[in-house]
Amino acid sequence: MLNGVQGVVSKVERVVSNVHHHIEGEVSGIFTMSDKKIIDLVYDTHVHADDSFDEDSLFVIVENVLKRSNQIIDKIVQGVHVHVENIEEKFSKANLNVPLCTLKAINNELCCKAPNEETAHKTVVEILKKLSNYSWEAKAVLVLAAFAFEFGDFWLIAHLYNSDPLAKQLGVLKRVPTLIKTPELVKRRQAILELSSLINVTMRVIAIFDEFEKLSAYDIKDIPGLSVALDHMPVDVYWSILSIAACSTKLNILISDQPDRAFDLAPYTQKISFVLNQLTMQLNVCRRQLTEAETYRRLRKLFRTPTEIMEIFKALIFYSKDSVRPLIDGSTNRQVNIDVLRRKNVYMFITGLDITDEDISILKPVYDLTKKERVSYTIVWIPIVEQWTDELKKKYESLRMKMPWYSLHLFSPIAGLRFIKEQWEYKGKPMLVVTTPQGKVENLNALHLIRVWGIKAFPFDKKAEEAVIAERNILGVVSNIHPSLGQSVKDKEKYTFIYGGKDNDFIQTFTKKVTALQNDPFIKSANISIELFCVGKTAKGGEDHGILTKFWEGIESLFFTKNHKDTDPVTKEIQKLLSYKNETAWAILAKGSAVVTSGHGSTVLKVVEDIDQLKEVIKVKGSFEVAFTEVHRTVTQTVRHCIRLDVPTVAGKVPDSMNCPDCRRAMETYLSYKCCHIDGPLNAHH
Numbered sequence: 001m002l003n004g005v006q007g008v009v010s011k012v013e014r015v016v017s018n019v020h021h022h023i024e025g026e027v028s029g030i031f032t033m034s035d036k037k038i039i040d041l042v043y044d045t046h047v048h049a050d051d052s053f054d055e056d057s058l059f060v061i062v063e064n065v066l067k068r069s070n071q072i073i074d075k076i077v078q079g080v081h082v083h084v085e086n087i088e089e090k091f092s093k094a095n096l097n098v099p100l101c102t103l104k105a106i107n108n109e110l111c112c113k114a115p116n117e118e119t120a121h122k123t124v125v126e127i128l129k130k131l132s133n134y135s136w137e138a139k140a141v142l143v144l145a146a147f148a149f150e151f152g153d154f155w156l157i158a159h160l161y162n163s164d165p166l167a168k169q170l171g172v173l174k175r176v177p178t179l180i181k182t183p184e185l186v187k188r189r190q191a192i193l194e195l196s197s198l199i200n201v202t203m204r205v206i207a208i209f210d211e212f213e214k215l216s217a218y219d220i221k222d223i224p225g226l227s228v229a230l231d232h233m234p235v236d237v238y239w240s241i242l243s244i245a246a247c248s249t250k251l252n253i254l255i256s257d258q259p260d261r262a263f264d265l266a267p268y269t270q271k272i273s274f275v276l277n278q279l280t281m282q283l284n285v286c287r288r289q290l291t292e293a294e295t296y297r298r299l300r301k302l303f304r305t306p307t308e309i310m311e312i313f314k315a316l317i318f319y320s321k322d323s324v325r326p327l328i329d330g331s332t333n334r335q336v337n338i339d340v341l342r343r344k345n346v347y348m349f350i351t352g353l354d355i356t357d358e359d360i361s362i363l364k365p366v367y368d369l370t371k372k373e374r375v376s377y378t379i380v381w382i383p384i385v386e387q388w389t390d391e392l393k394k395k396y397e398s399l400r401m402k403m404p405w406y407s408l409h410l411f412s413p414i415a416g417l418r419f420i421k422e423q424w425e426y427k428g429k430p431m432l433v434v435t436t437p438q439g440k441v442e443n444l445n446a447l448h449l450i451r452v453w454g455i456k457a458f459p460f461d462k463k464a465e466e467a468v469i470a471e472r473n474i475l476g477v478v479s480n481i482h483p484s485l486g487q488s489v490k491d492k493e494k495y496t497f498i499y500g501g502k503d504n505d506f507i508q509t510f511t512k513k514v515t516a517l518q519n520d521p522f523i524k525s526a527n528i529s530i531e532l533f534c535v536g537k538t539a540k541g542g543e544d545h546g547i548l549t550k551f552w553e554g555i556e557s558l559f560f561t562k563n564h565k566d567t568d569p570v571t572k573e574i575q576k577l578l579s580y581k582n583e584t585a586w587a588i589l590a591k592g593s594a595v596v597t598s599g600h601g602s603t604v605l606k607v608v609e610d611i612d613q614l615k616e617v618i619k620v621k622g623s624f625e626v627a628f629t630e631v632h633r634t635v636t637q638t639v640r641h642c643i644r645l646d647v648p649t650v651a652g653k654v655p656d657s658m659n660c661p662d663c664r665r666a667m668e669t670y671l672s673y674k675c676c677h678i679d680g681p682l683n684a685h686h
Contacts, residue, residue: 030121030242031267035235042234045128052134055141057096059210062145065152066203070196072155076180077192099142105130106146110248115263123245124238136233137209140240144206147244151199151251175255188254195250198269201276202243208279209233209240215286222293225285236275243272291319292418299419306438310342316416317382317408327380330404340378340406343437345459347379347446349405350420351430353395359430360402362447365455367405376437377459379405384426386413434460451557482547488531492592495528495624497608499601500535500548501585506601507537510587513608522615528624552581573598589628596625603635 109127113119131139158176160167171177179188212229220226246268253261295315302312317326327336349363363379370377381403385392388411400407408414420426424433424444432450434443443449446460449468457468488496497514501507511532517523518530536548559578573595580586585601598604607614607628617627 030117031271035232038235038238041125042128042238045125045132046136046234047132053099053138054096055135055138056210058098058145059141059206061096062141062148063203063207065148066199069148069152069155070200072159073192073196076155076158077185077189098145102130102142103146103149106143107150110143110147110245111150112252113245113249115249115253115261117267120242120245120249124241127241127245128238136237137206137213140206140209140237143241143244144203147199147248150248154251154255178255191250191254194265194269195247195254198243198265198272199247201269201272202240202247205236205240205272205276205279208276208283209236211283212286215290218290219293223286223289225282225289229279229282229286236279239272239275243268292415295319295415296418296422299416300423303423303439303441306440308342309344309346309435309437309439310338312435312439313338313341313346313380316419317410317414319415326408326410327406328400328409329406330400335409336406341380343376345377345437346435347377347460348433348435349379349381349430350384350424350426350433351381352384352428353392353399355399355430357402360399362450363432364404366450366458369455369458381405381407382414383408384414384417384420384428386417388412432460436461445560448557448560451554482533484531485533488533489590489593491529493529494531494592495596496531496533496590497587497604498533498535498590499585499587499604500537501580501583501601503584503601506585506605507534510585510601510605510608513605517608517611517614520611520615522618523624526618526624552578555581589625591625597629597632599632599636603632606635607631 106127109123109130113123127143128139131142134142154174154176157167157171157174158180161171161176161180162168179185179192212226212233215223215226216230218226246263246265250263250265253263299312299315302315327338327340328334329336329340347363347366351359367379370379381400383396383399385396393411396411400409414420424431424441430447431445432443432447433441434446435441442461443465446457449457449460449465453468457464485496485498488494497510499507499510511534514530514532518532523530535551536545555574555577559574576598577588577595580598580600583600585605586598587601587604588598589596589604610631614627614631617631618624621627621630
């Protein structure tokens with residue numbers, strides 16, 4: 001037992017020693033001290049947060065005392081009478097056990113101190129030493145309570161001074177007449193009001209500590225901003241107690257024989273006001289994060305149970321349940337109520353403000369169809385902007401005018417942003433979420449379907465998707481990038497070499513060799529019709545980015561409509577095609593719109609170069625496509641190229657893992673980033 005006591009005493013002595021060391025080095029220029037220095041200082045006074053009491057109830061009493069005191073100040077100093085019923089008074093627990101001795105010990109440190117920054121700083125340190133076993137919030141509440149004990153007592157006596165004999169005698173002991181006599185009151189009026197203002201700001205700061213304490217009851221994952229506030233609380237507590245020490249010193253000066261002694265409260269007011277501003281902003285962040293977390297959970301629940309789509313839309317967009325007219329009908333340019341969504345299949349067009357005219361035009365045939373034939377379907381544009389500016393509002397209006405469907409008209413972040421990002425995997429690229437009148441999501445991103453099949457896939461739900469993806473038409477989805485390619489793939493008996501890549505030498509060689517194959521007498525006599533199409537190259541050898549973009553967007557859209565069919569031969573071929581996007585050379589042999597074979601440019605070129613071997617196999621097999629496939633397979637067994645499959649991070653069905661479309665082994669996963677420096681908002685995804 002004795003050894004345990006000696007250990008505690010030894011620890012306290014070390015704390016005191018460390019504190020004195022810090023005081024000697026830190027007292028000069030306290031308002032320029034860094035947060036790190038303050039944290040190092042105050043943590044040396046903090047042993048444990050073992051001692052506890054009902055600080056919430058004590059703070060309620062302190063608030064009431066200080067508010068009533070301010071009421072008396074307004075009446076005595078300014079002649080303003082505030083009715084009692086106009087003061088909102090809170091109620092504390094009736095059986096509150098006030099730590100009276102602790103409050104008196106704090107008051108002993110606060111009273112009769114020299115009016116300078118260094119003394120105020122030392123006072124804070126001494127008080128923190130006495131409160132070493134309390135939590136940070138409790139330290140601040142106790143010091144404010146100790147000050148309110150004396151401050152409230154002074155102004156209560158001042159209030160009763162002229163009407164109560166006991167108050168009159170106590171007032172003399174408290175030097176009340178020194179302050180409330182008319183000549184002195186007029187002279188010190190401004191100083192009293194400045195003191196009252198500093199007290200109020202400090203009280204508001206400590207009230208926010210209590211708000212953070214209440215928020216700590218929630219899951220920290222829901223309020224990541226709370227960790228920032230709690231980590232910084234020791235610094236904020238220091239400034240709060242310093243302000244209280246300054247208030248106590250100023251009051252002592254005002255009732256002394258030297259009331260004009262210099263002690264400016266302005267630096268303390270400026271500092272604690274800054275702290276209040278920072279804490280208020282952080283509290284707002286935490287509250288918003290909590291609201292977002294609650295909205296997120298509510299939306300997950302709503303989408304799991306049949307719910308009218310209009311109610312789901314409200315929960316997705318708005319934080320409150322206020323009745324508003326948030327939609328603009330693009331066909332009339334008038335604001336309408338969200339009742340127009342009731343009992344509708346809603347297509348939510350979710351995008352940033354960096355969308356192109358092509359992104360908009362792709363939906364116009366869908367809109368025309370919904371207006372003419374399907375009245376139960378409607379499109380709503382939901383722009384995703386986390387921080388609106390005047391420039392972005394102008395951009396929004398410019399885009400909205402191009403859309404004949406409904407547009408969300410709300411210049412503040414939507415409530416369900418986290419849900420859209422996490423559950424719907426929105427990553428900045430346009431997406432079209434298909435929902436039923438009962439709020440069921442039928443397709444997380446129908447834009448892939450629309451790009452591949454257009455209105456043929458209408459209404460873009462699961463049933464329609466299953467119907468169209470059963471088709472084996474691969475190259476048909478990119479045939480519209482150029483008229484010559486479109487004509488080639490329409491002819492089911494015509495062979496087309498589609499090729500490309502970044503290697504211009506390969507392009508020239510491949511074109512030359514295929515032209516030779518095309519004009520070979522044997523090939524002509526066998527009525528084998530061969531065409532060539534080089535993707536993304538101009539006549540002069542430069543890159544045609546328009547055709548390149550359209551081609552690979554078509555392949556990517558086809559990939560996303562079929563990526564859940566991992567064992568489907570068509571899906572494997574699509575994955576293989578997509579892997580060529582960043583190759584230096586690649587080539588596809590197609591018959592009509594169906595892919596016969598494909599591969600790295602070097603392997604396909606080897607087959608084309610060895611015309612004699614190819615002709616021999618054709619004679620045996622009797623088929624150009626069978627022969628070419630067999631020879632190409634033989635070549636690929638001797639030459640292996642790594643397959644790299646870059647999957648765009650668009651919204652929707654991005655696979656967690658992929659098997660190689662060539663050998664079917666599990667592919668390694670890499671993370672890469674890309675920017676094409678496209679004009680648009682700085683936070684947009686390119």
